[in-house]
Amino acid sequence: MHISSQFDGGNIRCLAAEDPSDIRLEIVKDNQSDFYQWFFFRLTGAKDRECVMRIQNAGGAAYPGGFKDYRAVASYDRESWFRIETEFDGKELTLRHKPLANSLYFAYFAPYSVERHMDLIADTLAAPSVDVMRLGQTLDGQDLDLLRIGEPEGDKLKCWIIGRQHPGETMAEWWMEGFLDKLLDEDEPVSRELLKRAVFYVVPNMNPDGSRRGHLRTNAAGANLNREWLKPTMERSPEVFLVRQKMHEVGVDFFLDVHGDEALPYNFIAGAEGIASWSEERQALQDAYEAALVLASPDFQTEHGYEPDAPGSANLAKATDYVAETFGCLAMTLEMPFKDTVETPNELEGWSPERCRRLGAANLNAIYAMRERLT
Structure with a gap:
């Protein structure tokens, strides 16, 4: 043995x-x-x-x-x-x-290899609407990839989707497969209509180094990328530095950061309730997105999740809080379980890659439902 x-x-x-x-x-x-x-x-x-x-x-x-x-x-x-x-x-x-x-x-959960990530990036090139951008390199010398989907023209919405800031949360990149498959399906009417109104900027894997190294939460330098957004550096957190730099260059109208949660057996959203500029209008926008996602996927729910941050207690070093406050847009963190969903369990597989993919696809329906309210 x-x-x-x-x-x-x-x-x-x-x-x-x-x-x-x-x-x-x-x-x-x-x-x-x-x-x-x-x-x-x-x-x-x-x-x-x-x-x-x-x-x-x-x-x-x-x-x-x-x-x-x-x-x-x-x-x-x-x-x-x-x-x-x-x-x-x-x-x-x-x-x-x-x-x-x-x-x-x-x-711990179904792994998602760096090799599969490279295949995912390569496969998107079959779609004429995709442009692959190399933002720079990680501390281990790997490429940091950004997919731009759609033509940035006129007043199109700028929708940013990132995943796997924490490399052990591999469900985030399985989610990306489903999201991208649906977005790039030319026969999918939801995606076709969305791309008339929006450009998508997608980073399927924010942390290639931690992914290859077998880390749970950090990059090659031991930095938790989701605590680096206020003052990232090329020496400690080049992944955040490069993505944030591109965000400031092109703008952000919608932001979703895809994660996994070790303890809670639910799919749920965490918002930016603690930022200084939070308002009833912004709460209503987030509530509407969650309601749209509930309709799009029975695997998503709103009863269980994190307690909202108290007013004024936001941590701007976290991606969702930083983006929401800086760009004044709807910014959210989507969490998925390492275990299984309590209300929609699967005895053999638990929460699985295929279920992640389907939830990724369902989020496009939610974005479509919100398309008139994100400007």
Whole structure:
């Protein structure tokens, strides 16, 4: 038997793997950071053996409450991911499974590789409305990609969609696949009409370095990108610096930052209620978007989520707060679960890549419903 994680997005340290009933593991911290929770590893040589894998430092993870009622995912082909028996006692996260083959992958959520990201960017080039822009490079020397979809002319809306500021929140890039597939479908009337009125600026992966390194929350320098928006630098957070620079160059009329939440088993939106310029009108705009998304997808709900920030308590180092206050537009954070949705569960897969894709597509319907109110 052997445990390995030396591949794109991999993260685990093997402490013992001699006995299938006592495989002991640890999650490795993000570089220059104390954050850890993302894991992704391969088990070989264990076909037809009852395996018990204990992640011994799970209790000290960034969000240990996220392991409550959680089930890990597994895959033989790295395409289809299913949930497995998982227990958390407050200290150790225990994964139990009997592999049907001598190679099986386990992860915190279905991984989204940098290679798949590159394929996603390349595939969009088949659409004549797409222009791929390289904004610059990350600290590890990777390209930071921006997709511009539609022609920036006249008074078209400028809609910004970014995802995966936190690299372990891979559901954000699965969401991007569904969003982009629908937006670039020439036979899709919602997308066709939207592109007459709007230009979309899409950053599918804000954090390529953290993604490749197998980080939960930070980039190569240990920076949490969603706390860098007020004063980003090329030395510490070039990803935010470059995207923010482009925003100021072209403007922003609508902003959505796509994330995943470790603890809450719901899809929900967090707004910018704490900014100084928040008003009843802006609240009504956000409420209308959420209502439109509820109609577009039963997987989305509005009853559960974060408590709104108190007036005047905004943190402008966070993307949604910074963009809402700086550009005076509707800016929101969309959160998806690592677990499953309570009201619309799927026993085999939980919250899954395909369900992320469908929610991504549903957001275009919500934007379409709001098209007259975003100016």
